[in-house]
Amino acid sequence: MNTLSQFHSVRLDTAKCKGCTNCIKRCPTEAIRVRGGLAQITEDRCVDCGECIRVCPNVAKYAVADTLDRLDEFTYRIALPAPSLFAQFGPEVPPGRILDGLRAIGFDDVFEVALAAEVATLAFACHLACNRQRPAISSACPAVVRLIQVRFPSLVAQIVPVEAPMEVAARMARSRLPRSVKRPGMFFISPCPAKITAATQPVGCERSGVDGVLSMGAVYAELVRVLPELTDAPRGFEASGLGYGWGRAGGEALALAGHQCLAVDGIANVAEVLAEVERGQLEDIAFIEAQACTGGCVGGCLTVANPFVARRWLRELAETLPPVPAARQEAYQVLVEEGLAAHSVVIQPRPLEGLSLDKTEAIARLRDLEATLAGLPGLDCGSCGSPNCRALAEDIVRGLANVPDCHFKLSDRVQELAEELAGLARRAPPAMGAKPPLSLEAISRQLGWRLAAGKAVPDRYVTGGYASDLLSDVIANARAGQVWVTCQSHPNIVAVAVLAELAGIVVAGGRSPAPQTVQGAEREGLRLFVTAEDAFTAAGNLYRLLAGTTEGPKPARESEAKGGGDR
């Protein structure tokens, strides 16, 4: 199924895309990756919800809709305005005037999709009456239907097998046409890209009855041009408040009052509710109205008016309209029984592919994924082009990305290499200019350290320095032959220095070692120095002096440890 080429109305304008990470982080199916500076959409995952269009600051994401030029292909053009169109204008423009406007911009007739919503309401109610699986999920929002196919495939059987009002409207309008009409064209006026996709590649039927889909924004622009020229009294319109209410969140649930309904809008919220259903919850709910756009269809990314303002206006409009007349309701009953609104194709799940088709291999790759993820910084910054660290780990395991795609991992690697290079540079042979190794005697003279014990101990080369006041740290991490800078002066430092095979100790901060410390150093054959400098300065000076020197020849351990006499 995933191999079928998918039509998508959501597209990328490569000239405008700056490769920023806004869209990848907002996509509900993690379908977008930034590659080569462009936000590329993975077709199998995209549900055409339009979130990326909404969030793109560069207007690089757009929906391909038909243009009004396509009206010329047909001899009789019918507009199918979504209920949300009527919410784009304020109360001063009544619905009848908008129908007039649609005729004025080139349509021969108009069929209100709100009428189809009335039929869909009845079909939904019939489904709820004869099918007991709970909760049933609305099929009205095509982005939600696709989201279920891709992300919640086990829930496809719970989608009400009834066409969305757009499709029902095309069928009803076609059935009303006089026989004399040749080549009619049905044009849906859409608030969102999901419905454009649904008309081009329907999931509930083989072929859509809609011939073209126009962007609501484009139609709005035409309407505002012609509306002032219309002076006759506005024509009547048919649909009820129940039908028009479908254009906003909560409208379906309101239309199905009497059933236990739950209404959710905004695609992230929808995903959370669907996850709840997948966990076996919400079985006491009969029907879930789920709309991908916040506010419902009035929140679609092809609309013009502020969704919250539009939502309020649509509610007010719906409340003033009369209910569906009884005679019409009876006619609808016949249409529903004839199956006018029913899906003719069973909706199929389209689950995202696992990490491998082979189950054993997939489990091994999941293990790799977790290990890879553990090594990533976990900032979810998106600068690698994947929406978060987990998605990058998955991309790496699938062979679609590499660890150094993570900026932080790359910079770690660069630092490692730089340190390695610097180390190699320090190892240049003395003949090429590297400084010769330094002995303890030479260091103490240059840095002005005073010898407190070990005058009789033979001088030796040092391998480096170590600064710490924590004895267990010194035992664990100081290396043989180093000079130890510390603020501690008690006798135990001698034992630690011997244990760690250090070349000597410098007690910093002008502290005087206790008499037992001095005696211990004499006994163990250890050079003990004192300096008035604080530990930071002493360590800094030592570091500067030793930097760039080669390590001196290492003295044999025996002669070193026993220099001052046996214990």
Place this chain on the structure above:
Amino acid sequence: MRVEHAVQGMDFTQAGRGTATIQRALRQVGMSPTAIRRATVVCYEAEMNIVIHAHRGVLAAELQPGRVIVTAADEGPGIPDIGLAMCEGYSTAPPQVREMGLGAGLGLPNIKRHADELDIQSVVGKGTTLRAVIVDDDAAGR
């Protein structure tokens, strides 16, 4: 491959996270949607049991080709009579939990219905370990 999640008793705000983690792993290893659905119900009920009844516990899933083994091990009061606990409607959940619409005594029967194998070991005063096996559809020839 083992996926696990620590669960804290009475922490209702985080309840369900362990289930979501396991569910994601099952998707990635390509388990069938219906088997994932059954495993999800088992995990969620087991996770909620820890939240409602136990002090703390660990929800884990051992992913194997063709099946998943879910374990929920908790430190808690234990179950005195497992046979009784398996009866639909029997519950020892405290009233404040029942007010949330939980603890209706459907959890264990629900797990039993969705799992292919179920084993519960419990020591009163110490804790409970639940082990459930969910076999993938193609592996079970469903």
